[in-house]
Amino acid sequence: MTRGPSAIVIAGPSGVGKGTLIEKLRQEFPTLFGFSVSHTSRAPRPGEENGKHYHFTTAEQIESDVAKGKFIEHAEVHGRHYGTSVAAVETVREQGKICILDIDVQGCRAARAKELVAKYVFIAPPSVEELEKRLRGRGTEEEAAIVTRLGNAMREIQAKDEKGLFDAVIVNDQLDKAYAELKELIKGDVEEAIKAQA
Numbered sequence: 330m331t332r333g334p335s336a337i338v339i340a341g342p343s344g345v346g347k348g349t350l351i352e353k354l355r356q357e358f359p360t361l362f363g364f365s366v367s368h369t370s371r372a373p374r375p376g377e378e379n380g381k382h383y384h385f386t387t388a389e390q391i392e393s394d395v396a397k398g399k400f401i402e403h404a405e406v407h408g409r410h411y412g413t414s415v416a417a418v419e420t421v422r423e424q425g426k427i428c429i430l431d432i433d434v435q436g437c438r439a440a441r442a443k444e445l446v447a448k449y450v451f452i453a454p455p456s457v458e459e460l461e462k463r464l465r466g467r468g469t470e471e472e473a474a475i476v477t478r479l480g481n482a483m484r485e486i487q488a489k490d491e492k493g494l495f496d497a498v499i500v501n502d503q504l505d506k507a508y509a510e511l512k513e514l515i516k517g518d519v520e521e522a523i524k525a526q527a
């Protein structure tokens with residue numbers, strides 16, 4: 330396997346602010362981070378581009394590639410297939426970038442099982458009430474989807490203390506504070522990526 334900076338796995342319930350934190354990292358360090366582009370069988374949302382936000386494909390194709398061992402993790406979430414291919418993560422590492430994986434708890438377990446070298450971080454909400462407020466405030470989901478996501482959130486939050494799963498749990502209460510904690514956690518990886526790109 331090609332050497333390069335190790336990856337960062339970011340998990341946490343829908344609406345907790347993972348995307349917001351990742352976007353801040355990418356804004357502060359535009360060249361250091363890369364996304365492994367996930368595969369999904371769900372339909373693109375407005376503005377999403379194939380190969381950039383996701384590789385949009387079919388459930389059958391994902392299942393076939395999973396069977397061939399081409400995925401680090403895969404899952405069915407809210408009735409749709411999602412997965413991260415080995416190739417997608419390698420592509421980012423080969424560019425000397427820190428690969429960010431935004432995956433669910435089950436995906437983290439699978440990545441651990443596949444021995445993906447990474448910092449595993451769980452982003453937790455200050456409370457379930459606050460999580461619900463953020464999900465509604467974002468305005469991207471219908472009522473039924475919000476209820477499903479909140480149900481899943483309860484299960485995800487329970488996994489945050491699972492032995493050997495996460496290296497750190499960051500509570501996203503004040504965004505700037507959570508961001509500072511995240512940066513501190515990955516300081517060494519950032520320095521390594523800067524060196525790799527020098």
Ligand SMILES: Nc1ncnc2c1ncn2[C@@H]1O[C@H](COP(=O)(O)OP(=O)(O)OP(=O)(O)O)[C@@H](O)[C@H]1O
Pocket residue numbers: 341342343344345346347348349350463464466467501502503504505
């Ligand atoms: N610390 C914070 N305080 C208040 N609002 C926040 C905070 N962090 C994020 N938000 C807001 O909460 C909403 C959900 O955030 P975001 O979309 O980043 O969640 P996510 O974890 O990436 O969700 P998903 O997994 O569904 O993509 C957004 O409207 C975002 O602006």
